[in-house]
Amino acid sequence: xxxxxxxxxxxxxxxxxxxxxxxxxxxxxxxxxxxxxxxxxxxxxxxxxxxxxxxxxxxxxxxxxxxxxxxxxxxxxxxxxxxxxxxxxxxxxxxxxxxxxxxxxxxxxxxxxxxxxxxxxxxxxxxxxxxxxxxxxxxxxxxxxxxxxxxxxxxxxxxxxxxxxxxxxxxxxxxxxxxxxxxxxxxxxxxx
Amino acid sequence: xxxxxxxxxxxxxxxxxxxxxxxxxxxxxxxxxxxxxxxxxxxxxxxxxxxxxxxxxxxxxxxxxxxxxxxxxxxxxxxxxxxxxxxxxxxxxxxxxxxxxxxxxxxxxxxxxxxxxxxxxxxxxxxxxxxxxxxxxxxxxxxxxxxxxxxxxxxxxxxxxxxxxxxxxxxxxxxxxxxxxxxxxxxxxxxx
DNA sequence: GTAAAAACTTGATATAGATCAAGTGTTTTG
DNA sequence: CAAAACACTTGATCTATATCAAGTTTTTAC
Numbered sequence: 463x464x465x466x467x468x469x470x471x472x473x474x475x476x477x478x479x480x481x482x483x484x485x486x487x488x489x490x491x492x493x494x495x496x497x498x499x500x501x502x503x504x505x506x507x508x509x510x511x512x513x514x515x516x517x518x519x520x521x522x523x524x525x526x527x528x529x530x531x532x533x534x535x536x537x538x539x540x541x542x543x544x545x546x547x548x549x550x551x552x553x554x555x556x557x558x559x560x561x562x563x564x565x566x567x568x569x570x571x572x573x574x575x576x577x578x579x580x581x582x583x584x585x586x587x588x589x590x591x592x593x594x595x596x597x598x599x600x601x602x603x604x605x606x607x608x609x610x611x612x613x614x615x616x617x618x619x620x621x622x623x624x625x626x627x628x629x630x631x632x633x634x635x636x637x638x639x640x641x642x643x644x645x646x647x648x649x650x651x652x653x654x
Numbered sequence: 655x656x657x658x659x660x661x662x663x664x665x666x667x668x669x670x671x672x673x674x675x676x677x678x679x680x681x682x683x684x685x686x687x688x689x690x691x692x693x694x695x696x697x698x699x700x701x702x703x704x705x706x707x708x709x710x711x712x713x714x715x716x717x718x719x720x721x722x723x724x725x726x727x728x729x730x731x732x733x734x735x736x737x738x739x740x741x742x743x744x745x746x747x748x749x750x751x752x753x754x755x756x757x758x759x760x761x762x763x764x765x766x767x768x769x770x771x772x773x774x775x776x777x778x779x780x781x782x783x784x785x786x787x788x789x790x791x792x793x794x795x796x797x798x799x800x801x802x803x804x805x806x807x808x809x810x811x812x813x814x815x816x817x818x819x820x821x822x823x824x825x826x827x828x829x830x831x832x833x834x835x836x837x838x839x840x841x842x843x844x845x846x
Numbered sequence: 847g848t849a850a851a852a853a854c855t856t857g858a859t860a861t862a863g864a865t866c867a868a869g870t871g872t873t874t875t876g
Numbered sequence: 877c878a879a880a881a882c883a884c885t886t887g888a889t890c891t892a893t894a895t896c897a898a899g900t901t902t903t904t905a906c
Contacts, residue, residue: 522795530798532791545788554795584776591783596737598790599724603714603746605797606722606830610893629853638798643893645855802863821883835863837885 464489466514467566470538474589475582485583488572494518494559500541501557507546510573513537516563517627520555521635531636534560534621534628540590541565560628605638611647613637656681658706659758662730666781667774677775680764686710686751692733693749699738702765705729708755709819712747713827723828726752726813726820732782733757752820797830803839805829 464486471477471485492511494500500518501507518541520532532555535541546553547570568576577584604616617637618625625633634644656678663669663677684703686692692710693699710733712724724747727733738745739762760768769776796808809829810817817825826836 522799524799528799530795532795532798544784545791548784548788588780588783591780591787592736592740595783595787595790596740598787598794599737601794602790602797603722603724605794606724606827607714607716607720631853635798640894641854642856642895646893649855823883832864833884834865834886838863841885 463514463564464491464566466537467512470512471586474586477580477582481580481583484579485576488568488576490567490569492565492567494563494565496559496562499556499558500565501543501546501553501555503554503556504552505546506550507543507553508570509542509547509567510540510570511542511568512540512566514564514566516565517560518557518563519560519628519632520557521632522555529635531632534624534632534636536623536627560632610637610639610643611651613639614644614647615651655706655756656683656758658729659704662704663778666778669772669774673772673775676771677768680760680768682759682761684757684759686755686757688751688754691748691750692757693735693738693745693747695746695748696744697738698742699735699745700762701734701739701759702732702762703734703760704732704758706756706758708757709752710749710755711752711820711824712749713824714747721827723824726816726824726828728815728819752824802829802831802835803843805831806836806839807843 467489468482468486471482477485490509492500494516500511503523513535515537517534517536519534520541520543521529522532523529533541541557543553543555543557545551546555577587604613608616614633614637617633630644630648631641634641637644659681660674660678663674669677682701684692686708692703695715705727707729709726709728711726712733712735713721714724715721725733733749735745735747735749737743738747769779796805800808806825806829809825822836822840823833826833829836
């Protein structure tokens, strides 16, 4: 499924044939079965990972054993733990597959090499990072200013496909509420 | 106070004399009195802004008129609205000064020019962006998994100087709780 | 295809934190 | 330096959402 990534690159950058081939030469294909881990708490994350198909979730587990979903990532998005990667420290997160998934991994050394050698690639990466940051800011704002119901409505508007692919329990956790609360909210909003 | 920014650059990058001078040639010094706005909701943000002294807050106002503090920024940090800047759309945020402050502004065109011309500058900017993203992720995690008291303790541990410079009302808003709740938490934790 | 596991719903009750209200203390500014 | 504006505290009460519990539906896996 490298073509999906190639297509993504072609949409986001202009690369020479040699550059494209250089990128491809570093790509590691990785398949994950549903429920399989990509990263477990305590591991040091060493990759930059692009999802060609499927859906993953990043979550942490607190002292009481409750899971908190930090993010969902689907096809044509990147995933991983930037903090563990940047500081080479044990991750506080788990990343696992919600669906059978296929990813393309680059070791971080190779990825940095590509960023250095291919300015267009570097620019693409920076743009993605900026958008991720903006999305994180917006999520913080939503968590500060919206009620549980508003958070849910905001979520389904922003990510229309997600509600049907992701178990409600996980969505509830992502939104910072219990599954029961989300279930009741859905019942109410369905009426309207 | 350009020296503060120069020192910051010297710590984070290695620049030639010519590069340093190029950067300085674009710098716009801006002074803000306490309570003065740097950006108001509806404006389109056009700069990259470095704070040499003082303290600013970024906040939004919801339909009910309540303010929600998105972030605080102090000396040696950057501020602005990346979303408004990136998409050249009206900002949903206000940024104002909590203390008399002094900033260095670069118009975004100039800033992008610097990133293109000076790879070391570009790398510095990317590193900052990555750290900002990591901080945002951590904030999301905290908001999902901590109680009000834990959020406050986490905050003062992470940003030790802030509690004495910033009004409690604003800290409460930043942490997603009411000023009354924060006041009670502080009373309790003071006892221990 | 069926038993077990996982996901979702619904009701009853509890609680963390919000809201309202009235006070005190502390800056700011003319 | 006085008075207005702002910041903080404390108490009483309320409410959105959590928790606990028991049932139903859907999915998974042999």
